[in-house]
Amino acid sequence: MPQHSPHELPEGDPFGADALPYGVFTTPGAPDHPRIGVRYGAYVLDAATATAERGSAYADLLDQPVLNPLMAAGRPVWQAVRAEIRGMLDDGTLPGGHAHPLDEVTLHLPFEVADYVDFYASEHHATNAGRIFRPNGQALPPNWKHLPIGYHGRAGTVVVSGTDVVRPQGQRKAPDEELPSFGPSRRLDIEAEVGFVVGTPAPARTPVPLDAFRDHVFGVCLVNDWSARDIQSWEYVPLGPFLGKSFATSVSAWITPLEAFDAARVAPPARDFPLLPYLDDSSAPEPGGIDIRLEVRINGEVVSRPPFSAMYWTAAQQLAHMTVNGASLRTGDFYASGTVSGPESDQLGCLLEITAGKGPFLADGDEVVITAWAPGRGGARIGLGEVAGRVLPAGGR
Ligand SMILES: O=C(O)/C=C/C(=O)CC(=O)CC(=O)O
Ligand SMILES: [Ca+2]
Ligand SMILES: [Mg+2]
DSSP states (O other): SSOOOOTOOOOSSSSSTTTTOEEEEEEETEEEEEEEEEEEEEEEEHHHHHHHHOOOOTHHOOOSSSSSSHHHHHHHHHHHHHHHHHHHHHHOOOOOTEEEEEGEEEEOOOOOOOEEEEEEOHHHHHHHHHHHHHHTSSSSTTTTTTHHHTTEGGGGGGETTTEEEEEEEEOOTTTOOOEEEEEEEEEEOOOOEEEEEEESSSTTTOOOOOOGGGHHEEEEEEEEOOOEHHHHHHHOOTTTTTTTTTEEEEEOOOOOEEEGGGGGEEOOOOOOOOOOGGOOOOOSSSSSSEOOEEEEETTTTTEEOOGGGGGGSSSSHHHHHHHTTSSSSTOOOOEOOOOOOOTTHHHHHHHHHHHTOOOOOOOOOOOEEEEEEOOGGGGGEEEEEEEEEEOOOOSSO
């Protein structure tokens, strides 16, 4: 049981009134009634019942098993709902009985995933991975600094934090083996990433310009893009990642509104080439980077602290690129940044890089937990929660 009441936030708690991430939860008393909650300290505020009791116009949007209807309602509604919830916390008018201790609820996948795209936006990661996968080639491909490279992932296997991940099976062929064999992956890895969840859709042939990013992106989450390196390295030429990554992608249970990161905006790294106009953010009114500090733990031990501020490509550029060909955007579209790695040896976002391609990779039973926070106003922290998962042995159910 948390020690404090919902109104007394402990000093320095990263889930204060400037964070207020959304999730979907159930209580043991009502397991068939998933609904939207907002994290505050070590509590989940029942946004559905609290707003209903106040006769709020948004109560129906919040009494939903997924965030998608709220996400589709658009930015003015996102702002109004956030203001209403902050108001309840600020003036102490949160109706009683609507806060549940976090450890007494079950958290669910918070949104229905439409399409899922994974980018490759860290220059450090792309360089390191390039050297390991393609030792005889160029570390960075020639297009890398001209467009944010990505691939379409598998939306149906996105799972919420806490879901066990069964070791995938597939074709593997090490460079020194003549023929492929079938079996459990021997090089199962993690990728620490930051994800962006689309709220407002866009029709076909209406590319989303850089300055419309805030109108479309509802919020931010943590991602672990589990990767079977042996399956991946054999299958990926020439069409890119496929079964080596599609077995599971874990996301945090909390989606933090984009606006919570206003105090964490930072300039992205200097660009080495002038960018085509649809990607050129050199005169953008606000810096496109976000200072999110990740921490990766395996079995409780910190193995890395990757800095999201070091990413070459921004989330706004990724969205602009994803729609520039005329592709439409749907509520629930979800895109991940790509592995977050920084320049230092303790800032690498996957075991492939941490172990220079040699391993060890994940063992059965290993538990991976990725957490993160960003600077908020006045020295406060904005918590992103965690994305956690345990590796189970390959095989049947
Ligand atoms: O360099 C490669 O061939 C592959 C790299 C990755 O596996 C990374 C990927 O999924 C994109 C990313 O997370 O940055
Ligand atoms: Ca990835
Ligand atoms: Mg994945």
